[in-house]
Each structure stands twice: as structure tokens, then as C-alpha cells.
Amino acid sequence: MSQGDGDRFRPNRQVRRWLGPIFGTACFLATLTGVVVLIVLLGAILFAALAGPPHHPWYAVGANMRELFALLSRLISQRQSSDPAIAGYRVGLVGSLWLLGLVALIGIPAGIGAGVFLEEYAPPGRLKRIVQTNIANLAGVPSIVYGILGLALFVRAFGVRGLAMGPSLVAGAFTLGLLILPIIVITTQEALRTVPNSLRQAALALGATKWQVVSGHVLPMALPGIMTGTILGLSRAVGETAPLLMVGAAGSILRLPRGPLDRYTALPVEIYNYAKEPNRQFQTIAAGGILILLVLLLSMNAAAILIRNRFRRYR
Missing domain, CATH: 1.10.3720.10 (MetI-like)
Known part of the structure; x- marks a missing residue:
């Protein structure tokens, strides 16, 4: 390849050198967006499941998990009902x-x-x-x-x-x-x-x-x-x-x-x-x-x- 050809392709190498990190950053942001949305959805569902009487503060993780497990156990064992106290799946x-x-x-x-x-x-x-x-x-x-x-x-x-x-x-x-x-x-x-x-x-x-x-x-x-x-x-x-x-x-x-x-x-x-x-x-x-x-x-x-x-x- 002649010197002229090298000069002709050098600008493209500059563009590729910049586009690589930009593309990687865009892919990382896209992945992060999906993860954040998933976390928000799961958090909203957990909050809704525990949104009955606030027996425990939000930071009481152990107590809230026990309450959530009790709720899920009741829902699995109960049948469908018009009364939310005894309704299940x-x-x-x-x-x-x-x-x-x-x-x-x-x-x-x-x-x-x-x-x-x-x-x-x-x-x-x-x-x-x-x-x-x-x-x-x-x-x-x-x-x-x-x-x-x-x-x-x-x-x-x-x-x-x-x-x-x-x-x-x-x-x-x-x-x-x-x-x-x-x-x-x-x-x-x-x-x-x-x-x-x-x-x-x-x-x-x-x-x-x-x-x-x-x-x-x-x-x-x-x-x-x-x-x-x-x-x-x-x-x-x-x-x-x-x-x-x-x-x-x-x-x-x-x-x-x-x-x-x-x-x-x-x-x-x-x-x-x-x-x-x-x-x-x-x-x-x-x-x-x-x-x-x-x-x-x-x-x-x-x-x-x-x-x-x-x-x-x-x-």
C-alpha cells in the first residue's frame, strides 16, 4: 500500500477509534436500562404485595420477607373468592x-x-x-x-x-x-x-x-x-x-x-x-x-x- 493510500485511510481509523468506545457505552446503557426497569418492576410488585396494613417499616427486611412468605403461602392454599381475606390461587x-x-x-x-x-x-x-x-x-x-x-x-x-x-x-x-x-x-x-x-x-x-x-x-x-x-x-x-x-x-x-x-x-x-x-x-x-x-x-x-x-x- 502506497503512502497516499495510508493517508486516505487514516481518517477512517480515527473515526473507528472514537466509535468503538461510544458503541460500547451505548450497549452498556441499554443493558443498564433493562436491568433498572426490571428492578423497578419487581420493587413495585413487592411493595404492592406488602401494601396491606403496614405492620413493619420498609427497612425491616426480615419481618417483611416473613410476612410476604405468609401471604404467598395463603394464596397458594386458598381458592378464588370475592372476600380478599380468604382469596387465593x-x-x-x-x-x-x-x-x-x-x-x-x-x-x-x-x-x-x-x-x-x-x-x-x-x-x-x-x-x-x-x-x-x-x-x-x-x-x-x-x-x-x-x-x-x-x-x-x-x-x-x-x-x-x-x-x-x-x-x-x-x-x-x-x-x-x-x-x-x-x-x-x-x-x-x-x-x-x-x-x-x-x-x-x-x-x-x-x-x-x-x-x-x-x-x-x-x-x-x-x-x-x-x-x-x-x-x-x-x-x-x-x-x-x-x-x-x-x-x-x-x-x-x-x-x-x-x-x-x-x-x-x-x-x-x-x-x-x-x-x-x-x-x-x-x-x-x-x-x-x-x-x-x-x-x-x-x-x-x-x-x-x-x-x-x-x-x-x-x-
Whole structure:
């Protein structure tokens, strides 16, 4: 490179030298903004949960935590009621756990199977590109649209009485299963793409069949990413409210569901019902329900991290 070329590119190096720290500072501020907003939201929820009678000053952390734990224990053990002194989330929490189990049975095999087929078996071509584009678009569809689809397809079965499931647990599970299906498919494909092609080629060169390569080598290597994406998808399903309201989740129900065809309610639905009550005492109940839901979601996210780290250790 001549001296003239060096002089020509020197100003660009000056700009890059300044833009690097500026970009880093902007990224740090963006991260800090998210953390601050999260802390403020959690603080507001905790304050609302303890905003009943001020038995202890705000700085009495131990006493306030014991009071908060007592509140959450009562909310978990009590059923929905119009009296805030005895109101709770027992039925909604059991309904959410039922939904979580059914959605896992429906969505996980279908999503992982579709992701494996598209990534490992489907021949490249126009049809595959169309399917991939539609799956990516479905991942961004608002959840209320899935609720409308579930109402027409599962609850009413387009007017066919013999196929209609009604406002049952299984109808809600199928609706939420459709909601998280694109997420599981995409995360499965991304996890499979992290497996080097040299592993596939080596197994095929040794005489392994396509199924043996996928089941014995590719899937075990991609399992941490698949499990992480799957659990995060289930976390989204647990926190959804709009689709369940569309497919007939009961706003007030006192009987625990005993089977997949029973009527049900869910924890987010009960939180919504308590939050819109005019009595300010119900705001404490709603805040306590939000904390229970947060604990459930954070537990699932922690499980995703532990599963990912455990499988990475044995790779």
C-alpha cells in the first residue's frame, strides 16, 4: 500500500477509534436500562404485595420477607373468592400445572420432530423455503390470534359437534401448543445447525444410516440448545392470558380439574380477574399472584440453565 493510500485511510481509523468506545457505552446503557426497569418492576410488585396494613417499616427486611412468605403461602392454599381475606390461587395454579404438562406432551414432540425433519431430512428447494418463512412468521403472530384459531378449531371444531372439545383443558393445551410450536421448531433447527457437518460426514463414512447419525450423534450434541429453547417456550405458554380467555378458561371456578376434559382456569386469568376488582385490597392479592407466577417462570428458566450446563459437561 502506497503512502497516499495510508493517508486516505487514516481518517477512517480515527473515526473507528472514537466509535468503538461510544458503541460500547451505548450497549452498556441499554443493558443498564433493562436491568433498572426490571428492578423497578419487581420493587413495585413487592411493595404492592406488602401494601396491606403496614405492620413493619420498609427497612425491616426480615419481618417483611416473613410476612410476604405468609401471604404467598395463603394464596397458594386458598381458592378464588370475592372476600380478599380468604382469596387465593389454588385452582388457577393447579390448572396452570395441568396446562403445562399437556402442552409439553403436545408441543415438544411435534416441535422437535418438525425441526429435525426440516433441518436433517427435508431436501433444499422452494417448498422448504416457503415452510421456513411461514414458521418464522408464525413465531411473531400475536397470541390473541392463536386464541381465535383455538376457539374456532378446537373449542367449536368449525361447528362439527362430534369433534368440538368445548372449553376444556385439552382445548387450551392444544391452543398453547400451537402458540409455542414455531418457537420450538426454530430453536431446534438453530441447535442442530451448531453441530459440525464433519461429525455427520464421519458417521456416514463409517457406514451409519441417516437415522443412526441423527439419533446417535447429532441430537445428543444439539440437546442442550433444544432443551433450553423448549423450556423457554413452555415458560411463555404458562404466562399467556389472552389465548386462554378466548378458548373459554373460566374466570371463576372453585373445583379443581381432575382430567383433560374438565373446565379449568389458569393462574394468569385469576391474576387478571383480581387486578380489575375495584377493592384496593385485591391489588395485594394480584401482586402476590404475580410473584407466584414469577417464581414459577424463574424456576423454569433456572431449570433450562441447569439442563444446558449439565448436558454440555458430558459432551
